[in-house]
Amino acid sequence: MVKTKKIAELGDHVLFKNAIKGIVVKVNENTVIVNIIENKTSLEFEGNRTVVSHKNYQVIGA
Numbered sequence: 001m002v003k004t005k006k007i008a009e010l011g012d013h014v015l016f017k018n019a020i021k022g023i024v025v026k027v028n029e030n031t032v033i034v035n036i037i038e039n040k041t042s043l044e045f046e047g048n049r050t051v052v053s054h055k056n057y058q059v060i061g062a
Contacts, residue, residue, distance in 0.1 A: 006059050008027065008059050009024065009027060011024060013061065014034060014060065015057060015060045016056050016057040017041060019039070020036060020038065020039050020040070021060070022052075023035045025049070030053060030054060031053050032051070032057070033049060033050075034049065034051075035049055036050065
């Protein structure tokens, strides 16, 4: 059985770049738009939002 990666849905919490957590506000065909809620990196995001490819995040618990 092949394990498929879960694609985030609206309102899901996701983790990306190993230290940034966010809430999905829009799901597109190949990406999600995320409101950042926790950022332990030196990266800065305009408006605390960013676009993340489905390949580059993992869905986590709230």
